[in-house]
Structure formats: C-alpha cells, structure tokens
Amino acid sequence: MNLRDTPEEAAFRAELRAWIEESLTDEVRRGRFEEAGRDWSRKLYEGGYAGLTWPKEYGGAGAPYSHQAIFLEEMARAEAPSHLGVIGLGMAGPTIIAHGTEEQKRARLEAILSTEEIWCQGFSEPGAGSDLSAVRTSAIEHGDHFVVNGQKVWSSFAHIADWCILVTRSDPESQRHAGLTYLIVNMHSPGVEVRPLRQITGEAEFNEIFFTDVEVPVENVLGDVGDGWAVAMTTLLHERGTLGFALTAALESQIRKLIALAKERGATEVQRDAIAREWIGLQAVRYTTYRSLTTLIKTGIPGPEGSGAKLWWSEANQRVTKLALELLGPEAQILGGGDRNGGYWQHQQLRSRGNTIEAGTSEILRNIIAERVLGLPRSR
C-alpha cells in the first residue's frame, strides 16, 4: 500500500499542473459552460488531456487509469470546468470502444475528444425511467436502414448534440430485455425534434427528444440487432462505475468553496461540526475510489466498494449546498444585487435535488447494492 504518487505519477501531476496554470484563463473560468466550454475542451484535446485512458489509435493517450484520477483531482483543485463532451467521454465513447465496429471507432471517437461532435443519451422515456426494459421507442428494419419513432426524455446536451446513443425496441413483439437494439443516431436527421425541459433551477439542461420516421442506416447499430440490453449495460457500467473520481472532484470543489464561505462569514459550532462531517465524507469517498481503482488496475474490474460512491456523493452534495445557504444567513434568498456569491449556491442547492434521481435513483442504487453486492433475495 502506498497512497502517494509514484515518481511517474508525480511527474505527470507536475506537468499537468503547469499546463493548467498556463491554459486556464479567467475567461474560461467565468464563461458560460456551453460557450466557454467548447474552447476549453478543445484546449484539453490539443494538450492531450481528453480521453486519457482511450486507446492511442483513436485519439486517446493510452494512459493508465491513475492518470485520469490525477487529471480529475487537479482539475478540481484549479476549479476548471469539465470537458463539454460529458456524455461522449463518459458513456458513448466507452460503449463504442467496447462494442463498436472499426469504422464506427474511426468515425466517431476522436471527434468526441475534440468536441467536433457532441453527444446526448436517449435512454429514459416517459414510461421507462428506472425500468429501462420498458422502452417503447421503435426501430423497424427497412432494407438498409431502421425507421425510428418515439419519445425520449431527460436528455442532457440534446439541444447542442450532433449524435445520440439510443435504446430502441426493434422487435415489436418482444418483451422486457429482449428485442432491444442500440443505435447511434445523427441528431441532424430529418424527423428529430428537441424540446428543452425547464427544471426547478429555471434553466433547461435536459430535453425531450421526439423521433418521427427518422431513418438510421443499419451500419449505425452498436453491437448486434436485438442485443441492445447488453450494450446499454456497458454504458451504465461506465456511468456508474468509473465516475467515482469525477464525483470526488466535484465534491472537493464544492467543499473548498464551502470552507472559503465559512471562513468569510463565520460558522457556529453546529455548522463547524457539519463542515467537518462533510470533509471527512469527502476523504472517505476519495479513498474508497482509490481502493476501487486499485482493484480495477489489478483485475480489470472496479471493486464493489465503489458502487456506493454515487449514492454517497449525491446526498452529500445536497447537504453541502444546503449548509452553504445556511452560512449565507438571511441573504440565502437573495440572487443578485451585488451579492458576491452571485446566486451560485442557490442554483447549486436546487440543482442538487436532481443528483439523487439522475444516473440511477438512490432507490435503484440501493436495490443494486442489496441484490448484487450483498446477495440479498431479489425484490422484483
């Protein structure tokens, strides 16, 4: 056991820290994510920091997972925005690497890293939320293409996306997990309509996507026709499995801001206790992610202990943002008017309510831990 950087890791960290220092301008820091994010993502790509663990032949760096962990830690320390291609990097890319044809890999992967192509996810439907096997969006094979009809919901980035990873029902007679097909769909195709969904924060980060007789070439099937469930599980494994470091980085950034706020405004004994509690929880998530990563490096599969990271993080982020509002005191309700916090915590607090719903509700995650990790009898 050695929790410190190896000389090789330390060298990577030092080089990265110098690069961030030079590249991260105030413009990027202050800018709106969707505009400033694209330039910043492009810089990350050109610096060789996008797709660190992806194979070199598809534009990645072929680096070990430990570099990805260091990258996310340093990005959090510098309070740098993330790469704009969140869905592409975290979900679409890894699924294409695992199941894609050589042509799909060559055509799509590098464009994710360079942000030439932005991706969104078409999994959830009005009638299929936690129960993904209930999807009804249909894809009927018609010669050299599929005809897609249906509606998807809760799709982040769909309003700026070029591509969508789409779970469809290709066999109308099928039930549940059978008869599903995983497609990659060009969002600029005729018949694709995106409608923003306004959230409790007032902004529209998610969208509905309507598909009306959208033609998708058969070469855009990912994996095999009818095997969409297994391909979708690869996507979700990446969403729930390898995000531990990103979550740690996000929580670290919040807790740094929280501590700065407490120092500036002062904190009661009860609030000091609560801040210490959250900082301790952050260290716990960080080192649990390290343990899971060590298992991933040694065996190729992340350790089961990492399965709780998202569950803990989401509830911690809700507590942290609420604590920040409490530190603001009566000003907690004030959004503008020269308040130095500029509505940041108010927005974060409302946004945090989504954390226990998106990417697997806390209830579903507890079911998964109970059944797959603890081996308890199945509830369904």
Added chain:
Amino acid sequence: MDFAFTQEQEELRREARAFLEENPEAQLAELRELGWLGVSVPEERGGGGLSFLDEAILFEEAGRALYSGPFLTTAVVLPALPEVDEQAWSVEVDGFVPDLLHVDRVLTEGMQSVPAEGETLATMDETRPLGRLTSSDGEAVDGEWEPVRLRLLAALALEAVGIAQRALELGIEYVSEREQFGKKIGTYQAVSHPLADTYVETELARSLAYWAAFCVAEDDEQAPVAVPAAKAFCAETAVAACERSIQVHGGIGFTWEHPLHRYYKRAQWLDAFGGHAAVQRAVVAAALLD
C-alpha cells in the same frame, strides 16, 4: 498510488480471522506467541520489524471477533518503549484505563509507566471494563504521548470497522433466511435498504481507517487530521451498523442471548473512548477553518 494490502498481508488477515474464530478468548500470551505484539517495532528493539499497516489488519480482525483482551492497548504502547517487553499494557486517557485488572502496567498521557493498581468500574460493554488508577506516580518513559495517541485512535477506528462488518454480515444472514408474509424479509426494501446503507458506510469507514493507518505507519503530516477523521466516522458507522442490524433482526436482535448487543456495546465503547465523534470532528474543523 496503490491502495491495497500485499499478498502477505492478506495471508495474515486470513490467519488472524481463522485463529480468532477458533479462539475468541485467547490469552494475550497466545497472541504474543503468534507474533502479534510489537509487530511494527523494529527488530533491534525486539519487535516484528513490520509496519503499522500489518498491525492494522490485526486490530480490524480483533474487532470483528469481538476480542476482549488487552491486545489493542498493549500493541499501541509497545512502540513507545525502549524495548518490547512481556508485560500486558494499558493506557490512561481522560482518567480511564481499559482492562485495568488484566494488565501489568499503564502508560499515562504524561508518559509515566504506572503499576496497574486501582478500582474497576462497571461498563456498558462488560468485556472491556474501565478502571481508575489509584496513583499516577511511576517511571518516566522517554518520548512523546502524541504518537501513542494517534496509534490508539487509529486502532480504535480499525476495530470499529471490524465491528461494523460483522454487524452487517449478521444482518444479511438473518434477512436472507427469515420469512414473514410468505417471503424472505430481505426482499422488502424497507429491510434491505438500511443494510445497503450500512454497506456503503462500512466501505467508506474502511477506506478512512486504512488511510489513517497509512498516515500513522508513514508518519505522514496528514496523520493528526486523518486519525480523528477516521475515529469519528468509523465509530459512528459501527454504532449505526449495529442499530440497523438489531432493527432488521426484530425482537430476537433485542435479546441478551443474541450476540448483536455485544457488538453494539463495543461500538459505543469505541465511540466514547478517546473522545466521541463530535470531539474528533472539532479537531478536524479547527484544522480546516482556523
């Protein structure tokens, strides 16, 4: 970065678990024969020449087995002595001495080695009584109390992880067998979700305890914060793990004959000794905010 025990350390864990399952009431002398005392003391001072991380495994396994002898206190004192001796040791913290009547000598916060004489008080955890020394006059021991304190709190955190793990296992075993309304009660989410929470917290606690152990072993500058952080989280996790396990056991979990109350009482003992979680968090808060 490598956050895993070595194969030799995993082997030590298997051996320790097997031995303690067979001999939960082994005498300290037996543990000494196994080489469990002075593990992290250099060989030239009569120790095992290994690291606190190796000792960490033994503390965790002793907790899991609810071992009640003065192993933990002896083990954390030995590195402070000029040479490993054959005596059973305890420590005096906040005026209390664990296992006073079962040890030969006591190391005080003032770094005095005092004969183990005094009165023993009844405690909630009957297996680990606390005593009060009649005299604090003894022989001075060279060195600082702080490293002893950090070893002690880290060891308590590790023992708490073992307690939490066992309480979770007992809960899983029970709800996987027990049927009500024609179903295994583990199928009900109101029963399974609290156990899922215990699992998540126990793994988080384990990571903190190993981090603290690493910091102690390496004399890392983070040790004065990592150790109280681990003590706070691990003790509270153990207490909550026992409470949830008692709850999912229903009435049987509330009986004297079921072992759960012994784990519960040990968990509370671990939280209280050396300062409750809130006391530990005050140390962390001061480091973060002052």
